[in-house]
Amino acid sequence: MSDRTAAGIAEQMLDLLPPDGAPVLNRMLRAMLSRRLAQSVSTEDFFLARDLLLKRGRVGRERGQGGKIFLLKTPPAEPAATAPAPASPTAPLxxxxxxxxxxxxxxxxxxxxxxxxxxxxxxxxxxxxxxxxxxxxxxxxxxxxxxxxxxxxxxxxxxxxxxxxxxxxxxxxxxxxxxxxxxxxxxxxxxxxxxxxxxxxxxxxxxxxxxxxxxxxxxxxxxxxxxxxxxxxxxxxxxxxxxxxxxxxxxxxxxxxxxxxxxxxxxxxx
The missing domain is CATH 3.40.1350 (Trna Endonuclease; Chain: A, domain 1)
Known part of the structure; x- marks a missing residue:
């Protein structure tokens, strides 16, 4: 899937970040991306895309508990699609x-x-x-x-x-x-x-x-x-x-x- 490349995920990330520059938790943005792409975005793929945007000067970040990123430019946002819920496993000890x-x-x-x-x-x-x-x-x-x-x-x-x-x-x-x-x-x-x-x-x-x-x-x-x-x-x-x-x-x-x-x-x- 082409959108799973770092560049593709980065573009989707820019679309989902608030245009007013409000910071978003890394994990929340990753969940939004997964819904947008209708499949899970791994932690590794997420941070590769985020680091790409940081290098390009498109986003800034706030360190600390959870970590946040925010837009340095304001592109238009698009609605996210909801991914289907996964099946339940058996309960281990x-x-x-x-x-x-x-x-x-x-x-x-x-x-x-x-x-x-x-x-x-x-x-x-x-x-x-x-x-x-x-x-x-x-x-x-x-x-x-x-x-x-x-x-x-x-x-x-x-x-x-x-x-x-x-x-x-x-x-x-x-x-x-x-x-x-x-x-x-x-x-x-x-x-x-x-x-x-x-x-x-x-x-x-x-x-x-x-x-x-x-x-x-x-x-x-x-x-x-x-x-x-x-x-x-x-x-x-x-x-x-x-x-x-x-x-x-x-x-x-x-x-x-x-x-x-x-x-x-x-x-x-x-």
Whole structure:
């Protein structure tokens, strides 16, 4: 399909961006492109097209949680077509979800953070690490990002915690579990395996409302093995967790390799 080339996707991207220059989240624009083309646009194809427009000076970008881009010129917009809904898979156990979710977090999720050149992202399964006592003290995954700036001195360290739930495990209680884990981190996320045809979708409005009220990110793993099927419904809000608490959490959870990598990166900023 010719529109799937970087240049073709880039042209469609220009058509979909608001002509007034309002910024659009990368993932939202990718979803709009998929609807326009009536088939999924991969993360790699999206960023190839975006980078092409950046080089041509057609768009600008805002870094940070999710990343955004905006028009530097104002072409006409066209309506988008709706793609058909995918089929629902069978529900696996949580242990079976860990590997594909880890792959999603370490690839597509990290890419969507849109860290600047020289940034660092460390993802780790910490489900079996940490105190065995204490309520909701063990997130399933942790992601540490280090963002360096072009002109501002120093860097910004962000720590994300992710709580994974199966199709039957997603609930308001799960939101509060993810919230409790932000006492150690800056961001909390709930990842919920929720197929399109699942009866558990009846709980989605309540879960989403609670996530929004408490500043918890909500990610749906629609078809866990298909990394392009993950849907970020809500971005988390950054918590003002004391640096000493975050430092202690990292010290107790990071494996030797990630600890050494983070220390090296921080030393380079000193």
């Amino acid at each position: 949580e242990a079976e979800l860990m590997a594909p979710v880890a792959q999603y977090l370490s690839t597509i999720f990290v890419r969507n953070l849109d860290l600047p050149k020289g940034g660092l992202a460390l993802m780790q399964d910490i489900s079996a690490i940490g105190p065995s006592s204490g309520q909701w003290a063990r997130p399933d995954f942790m992601l540490v990002s280090l963002m360096r700036f072009t002109f501002m001195p120093g860097s910004q360290l962000d720590v994300h915690a992710f709580e994974l739930k199966t199709e039957t495990g997603g609930s308001v209680l799960a939101v509060h579990e993810a919230l409790a884990q932000t006492r150690f981190t800056h961001f909390g996320h709930l990842i919920w395996h929720l197929p399109e045809e699942s009866r558990a979708r009846a709980r989605l409005p309540d879960v989403q409302k609670q996530c929004e009220e408490h500043g918890i990110g909500l990610i749906l793993a629609v078809r866990p093995q298909d990394l392009e099927s993950y849907e970020i419904l809500l971005d988390p809000k950054r918590k003002a967790t004391p640096p000493k608490t975050v430092d202690g959490f990292l010290e107790s959870r990071l494996n030797p390799h990630n600890r050494a990598a983070l220390k090296k990166a921080l030393k380079e900023d000193a």
